[in-house]
Amino acid sequence: MNKTLSGKTILLGVTGGIAAYKSATLCSRLVNLGANVRVMMTKGATQFITPLTLQTLTRHPVATDVFDERDASIVQHIDWADSADLAVIAPATANMLSKLANGLADDMISTTLLATTAPLLIAPAMNVHMWEHPAVIDNVNKLASRGATFVEPGTGQLACGYVGKGRLAEPDEIVEAIVKMLVGPKPLTGQRVLVTAGGTVERIDPVRYITNDSSGKMGFALAEAARDRGAEVTLVCGKTEAAPPNGVQIVKIDSAKEMYDAVMARLPGTNIVFKAAAVADYRPLHQEEHKIKKSAEALTLELVRNPDILQGIGDWKTNQTIKNDLFLIGFAAETTDVEKHAIDKLKRKKCDLIVANDVTASGAGFGTETNIVSVYGPQGLIEHIPQMTKRDVAERLLDIVQANRNGLEAHSAGKGTNR
Ligand code: PMT
Numbered sequence: 001m002n003k004t005l006s007g008k009t010i011l012l013g014v015t016g017g018i019a020a021y022k023s024a025t026l027c028s029r030l031v032n033l034g035a036n037v038r039v040m041m042t043k044g045a046t047q048f049i050t051p052l053t054l055q056t057l058t059r060h061p062v063a064t065d066v067f068d069e070r071d072a073s074i075v076q077h078i079d080w081a082d083s084a085d086l087a088v089i090a091p092a093t094a095n096m097l098s099k100l101a102n103g104l105a106d107d108m109i110s111t112t113l114l115a116t117t118a119p120l121l122i123a124p125a126m127n128v129h130m131w132e133h134p135a136v137i138d139n140v141n142k143l144a145s146r147g148a149t150f151v152e153p154g155t156g157q158l159a160c161g162y163v164g165k166g167r168l169a170e171p172d173e174i175v176e177a178i179v180k181m182l183v184g185p186k187p188l189t190g191q192r193v194l195v196t197a198g199g200t201v202e203r204i205d206p207v208r209y210i211t212n213d214s215s216g217k218m219g220f221a222l223a224e225a226a227r228d229r230g231a232e233v234t235l236v237c238g239k240t241e242a243a244p245p246n247g248v249q250i251v252k253i254d255s256a257k258e259m260y261d262a263v264m265a266r267l268p269g270t271n272i273v274f275k276a277a278a279v280a281d282y283r284p285l286h287q288e289e290h291k292i293k294k295s296a297e298a299l300t301l302e303l304v305r306n307p308d309i310l311q312g313i314g315d316w317k318t319n320q321t322i323k324n325d326l327f328l329i330g331f332a333a334e335t336t337d338v339e340k341h342a343i344d345k346l347k348r349k350k351c352d353l354i355v356a357n358d359v360t361a362s363g364a365g366f367g368t369e370t371n372i373v374s375v376y377g378p379q380g381l382i383e384h385i386p387q388m389t390k391r392d393v394a395e396r397l398l399d400i401v402q403a404n405r406n407g408l409e410a411h412s413a414g415k416g417t418n419r
Pocket residue numbers: 197198213214215216217218219256275276277278279280281306307308309310311329330331332333334345357359365366367368
């Protein structure tokens with residue numbers, strides 16, 4: 001699990017607008033990323049969502065009244081103000097913007113924010129005319145000039161019936177802004193990553209095909225991990241079990257030939273390729289137009305070689321006439337002599353790294369939630385990754401890729417850091 005915000009304390013101020021209900025999703029996303037979230041609500045906000053909801057999601061009491069001092073050993077609003085790495089107001093009403101711009105301190109949120117030196121992120125939500133009112137514009141400008149960061153409202157249907165700008169930004173957008181402020185730019189920002197996942201489907205006739213046991217989980221985990229590190233991800237996927245991840249470009253294919261075309265067409269401009277798909281080496285020579293009828297006792301299916309996509313990428317990458325900085329990671333699913341076959345594939349297919357998967361090991365390989373792999377580079381074994389979830393394997397693989405692309409030693413990448 002990606003715990004990007006682990007160790008960070010976020011003060012979340014929720015003010016009284018209909019969008020207050022979205023604060024539940026926001027809390028849950030922040031907590032999942034490891035943040036310690038302390039919620040403050042105005043009386044108005046409690047009309048739209050109960051403190052108990054946010055208390056349950058954050059596992060902390062929610063503060064609604066500056067005088068409700070429960071712990072005599074501290075002054076709560078000062079304690080919370082001091083503990084914050086970041087203060088977030090989402091949703092922020094026009095009233096709260098006015099209070100903050102003018103230094104008022106007449107409720108828990110405005111009082112605590114006057115006392116904190118933490119950076120401030122504001123996600124406003126209001127009626128379109130309120131958002132365009134000169135008084136609100138002045139307050140926004142004043143707060144921005146003092147260093148507050150805004151996640152601007154979106155445009156669309158507003159709860160008040162108007163269509164226009166004023167809708168609270170989506171929780172994912174607010175989370176992205178929070179991560180950027182607390183962790184800095186993500187390490188793969190601006191990088192294009194292409195991942196292949198799942199098994200190919202080689203048609204015999206309209207109702208029959210040759211495929212394999214790949215579920216796509218390993219490729220999906222890589223796509224998600226790269227996406228969460230800021231990369232622009234394209235996922236070329238064949239037959240898979242689960243729904244592909246959000247926030248990545250999906251290219252659906254069936255056969256190895258289709259995967260070859262989809263991948264090769266996208267290589268220019270791509271920085272990293274993970275070739276996690278299980279590709280059929282052979283396909284039926286003829287794909288029958290109609291269902292094959294049962295007749296003779298035996299049926300011989302003639303198969304021909306499929307293009308080797310990984311080999312094609314390796315040749316493209318090392319072609320002196322093509323300028324590129326592609327970093328290529330192949331996978332090797334093996335049942336015997338794992339290291340020998342993996343290193344042979346690494347060299348033959350001109351990969352930068354190869355991920356050897358002993359698919360006979362329990363808890364590894366096709367369809368499982370976990371994997372066990374060994375990563376090899378031209379210099380030999382880089383790291384053995386013991387059994388862990390495919391998402392955690394993906395995170396570790398990205399650490400190794402980042403370290404090797406930067407010419408550093410893989411093991412100096414630092415587990416779980418700077419995602
Ligand atoms: O999808 P899951 O259920 O999560 O399972 C994960 C996995 C076991 C499929 C994955 O981790 C894995 O090992 N993928 C590689 C499977 C495979 O096809 O291995 P291979 O040893 O046959 O091929 C070696 C490499 O060449 C692979 O990167 C493969 O994508 C590539 N290849 C193979 C044949 C071909 N015609 N074109 C290729 O590009």
